[in-house]
Amino acid sequence: MNHPEDSPIISRLNPPAGGRLAVEIRQTSVVYQTADSPVHALENIDLNIHEGEFVSLIGPSGCGKTTLVRVIADLEQISAGLVLVNGVSPHEARLARAYGYVFQSPALFPWRTVLANVTLPLQIQGRTKADAKAIALEHLERVGLVGFDGKYPWQLSGGMQQRVSIARALSFEPRILMMDEPFGALDEITRDRLNEQLQQLWQRERRTVVFVTHSIAEAVYLSTKIVVMSPRPGRIVKVIESPLPDDRHLAMRDTSTFIQVAHEVREALADGHHD
Amino acid sequence: MTAKASQWQRLQRDGLPVLVMLVAALLLWYAGAVWLNAAGAIERVLPTDVPWTWQQLLAATMDMQRPVLPTPHQVGLDFWSSLVDWPLDSPRNLLFHVAVTAESTLWGFVMGTLLGLLLAVLIVHSRTLDRALLPWIVASQTVPVLAIAPIVLVILGSLGFAGVAPKAVIAMYLCFFPVTVAMVQGLRSPQRIETEMMHTYAANWWQALWLLRLPASLPFLFPALRVGIAAGLVGAMVAELPTGAVAGLGARLLTGSYYGNTVQIWSALVMSALLGLALTTAVAGIERLVLRRRGQP
Numbered sequence: 001m002n003h004p005e006d007s008p009i010i011s012r013l014n015p016p017a018g019g020r021l022a023v024e025i026r027q028t029s030v031v032y033q034t035a036d037s038p039v040h041a042l043e044n045i046d047l048n049i050h051e052g053e054f055v056s057l058i059g060p061s062g063c064g065k066t067t068l069v070r071v072i073a074d075l076e077q078i079s080a081g082l083v084l085v086n087g088v089s090p091h092e093a094r095l096a097r098a099y100g101y102v103f104q105s106p107a108l109f110p111w112r113t114v115l116a117n118v119t120l121p122l123q124i125q126g127r128t129k130a131d132a133k134a135i136a137l138e139h140l141e142r143v144g145l146v147g148f149d150g151k152y153p154w155q156l157s158g159g160m161q162q163r164v165s166i167a168r169a170l171s172f173e174p175r176i177l178m179m180d181e182p183f184g185a186l187d188e189i190t191r192d193r194l195n196e197q198l199q200q201l202w203q204r205e206r207r208t209v210v211f212v213t214h215s216i217a218e219a220v221y222l223s224t225k226i227v228v229m230s231p232r233p234g235r236i237v238k239v240i241e242s243p244l245p246d247d248r249h250l251a252m253r254d255t256s257t258f259i260q261v262a263h264e265v266r267e268a269l270a271d272g273h274h275d
Numbered sequence: 276m277t278a279k280a281s282q283w284q285r286l287q288r289d290g291l292p293v294l295v296m297l298v299a300a301l302l303l304w305y306a307g308a309v310w311l312n313a314a315g316a317i318e319r320v321l322p323t324d325v326p327w328t329w330q331q332l333l334a335a336t337m338d339m340q341r342p343v344l345p346t347p348h349q350v351g352l353d354f355w356s357s358l359v360d361w362p363l364d365s366p367r368n369l370l371f372h373v374a375v376t377a378e379s380t381l382w383g384f385v386m387g388t389l390l391g392l393l394l395a396v397l398i399v400h401s402r403t404l405d406r407a408l409l410p411w412i413v414a415s416q417t418v419p420v421l422a423i424a425p426i427v428l429v430i431l432g433s434l435g436f437a438g439v440a441p442k443a444v445i446a447m448y449l450c451f452f453p454v455t456v457a458m459v460q461g462l463r464s465p466q467r468i469e470t471e472m473m474h475t476y477a478a479n480w481w482q483a484l485w486l487l488r489l490p491a492s493l494p495f496l497f498p499a500l501r502v503g504i505a506a507g508l509v510g511a512m513v514a515e516l517p518t519g520a521v522a523g524l525g526a527r528l529l530t531g532s533y534y535g536n537t538v539q540i541w542s543a544l545v546m547s548a549l550l551g552l553a554l555t556t557a558v559a560g561i562e563r564l565v566l567r568r569r570g571q572p
Binding site: 073074075094095100101104105110112120123125 | 487
C-alpha cells in the first residue's frame with residue numbers, strides 16, 4: 001500500500017516491481033490568484049509513480065486531477081513543492097521529450113492526413129521523412145488503424161480520431177504516457193473497446209501511464225494504482241493498489257475482486273466529499 | 276445524359292438571375308444615357324431650324340461624339356476596336372495598358388502580401404509590437420491614397436526609382452492592410468489545446484508557426500488576398516494619375532478626361548473592372564487548389 005502519508009524514504013525502500021520512479025511529487029500545491037480569494041487547485045500533494053505503472057487519477061470535477069497531470073506535463077506551474085519527472089524537473093523532462101500527452105479531444109490538424117498527424121512530433125524532432133513515415137505506419141497499426149493513413153481526420157469517427165491521437169503521442173516512444181480523460185467524449189461501447197485496446201497496449205509495452213478519468217469502472221479496469229482525489233482544496237484522499245492481475249479482459253468487470261475494488265474507490269470518493 | 280441535364284439545370288438556376296440583372300442594368304444604362312445626353316443632343320446635334328421627332332432625339336442621344344454618358348454599345352464598340360484595330364504595343368490598345376497596370380498591381384500585391392504576413396507574425400509574436408504597430412497600421416489606412424500617392428512618387432523619384440516601383444509601392448500600401456488584419460486573426464485562430472500540444476512536443480517558436488499557426492491561418496488568408504489584389508489594382512491605377520503616366524489604365528482614364536473623351540474613359544473603366552475580376556478569380560482559383568490539396572471538405 002502506498003498512502004500519501006508514506007514518507008519518501010519508505011517508498012524508496014520498498015519499490016514495487018518496476019523499480020525506478022517515473023514521477024515524484026512532494027508537498028506540491030497549486031494556487032490560482034482570483035479576484036476575491038486564492039483557489040487551492042492542489043494542496044500538499046504527495047505521489048510516487050513508478051516506471052511501468054498504470055496510474056489513474058479519479059475524482060469529481062474540481063478535484064485537481066487534470067491540474068495534477070498538467071503539472072507533471074509542464075503545462076501548469078506549481079506554487080510550492082517539488083515535482084520530478086524521470087528525476088528532472090517537468091520542464092527539462094518536456095524538453096527531453098519524456099512523455100506523450102493525449103488531450104480530452106483528439107486535436108488532430110484538419111489539414112493533415114492521418115499519417116501526417118502522427119508524424120507531426122517526429123517532424124518536430126527532425127526525423128527524416130522516410131523514418132517518420134515508417135514509424136507512424138507502425139504506430140497506426142498498433143492502434144488498429146491500418147489503411148487509414150491517407151484519410152483526413154474528418155473522415156474518421158470520434159473513437160478512431162482519438163486512436164490517431166494516441167498513436168501520435170506514442171510515435172516518438174516516450175516512456176510516459178499522460179491521458180486527460182481521453183475517452184470522455186465517446187459513447188460507452190466505443191469507450192469499452194478503446195479501454196480494452198489501451199489495456200492491451202499497456203500490457204505489451206509497459207509504459208508508465210498517468211490517466212485522468214471520472215469513471216470508476218474505467219479506472220478499476222485499467223489501473224494498477226488508483227489515486228482518489230477530492231475537491232476544495234484539491235487533494236489525494238486515498239491511493240489504492242489494484243489486486244487485479246495485469247492480464248485483464250472486459251468480462252473481469254463482473255468478478256468479485258473488481259466489484260470490491262470499485263466499491264473501495266466509491267467509498268473513498270464519498271469520504272472525500274464528507275470531509 | 277443526366278450530367279448534361281443537371282448542368283443545364285444549374286445553368287438555368289445560376290445563369291438566369293445574372294442574365295435578368297444584366298438586362299435590367301443595360302436598360303437602365305440606356306435610359307440614363309437618353310436622359311443625360313438629351314440636352315446636349317438638342318443643343319448640338321438636332322437641327323434648330325426644323326422641328327425634330329422624338330425618334331430623332333433618341334437616335335441622337337445614343338450616337339454622340341462626346342456624350343455625358345456613353346451608351347453600352349458605344350463603349351462596347353470602342354472597347355472592341357481598341358483590341359482588334361491596334362497592335363498590342365500601341366497605346367491605343369487597352370491590353371497594352373492592362374499589361375502595364377497589371378504589372379504594378381502584381382508587384383504591389385506580392386510586396387503587400389509579404390509585408391502583411393511579416394507584420395501579422397510580428398504582432399502575434401509580441402504583445403508589445405501588437406500595441407506599437409496596430410494603431411499605425413490602422414491610421415495608415417485612414418490617409419487617402421490619393422494624398423499619399425504624389426508624396427511617395429516624389430520621394431521614390433528622388434531616390435531614383437521610377438516606372439513600376441512607385442506604383443507597386445502604392446498598390447502595396449492598399450494591399451497589406453487586409454492581409455495583416457486577416458492574418459493576425461488567422462495566426463491566433465489555433466485553439467489552446469493545439470498550442471499546448473505543440474508545447475508538449477517541445478516545438479520551438481518557428482515550428483509552432485510553420486506547422487500550426489500558418490496552416491491554420493490559410494482559410495483567413497485567402498479572402499484577404501482577394502480583397503487585397505482588388506485594392507492593389509485601385510492603388511496602381513491611382514498611382515498612374517498624378518505621374519502623368521503615359522501608360523496604364525489610370526493614365527488612359529486621365530487622358531480620356533483631359534480630352535473629354537467619355538467613351539474612352541468608360542471603356543478603360545470596363546477594362547479595369549474586367550482586370551479586377553480576372554485577378555480575384557485567379558486568387559480564388561489558387562485558393563481552391565491549395566485547400567483541395569489539404570483535403571478540406
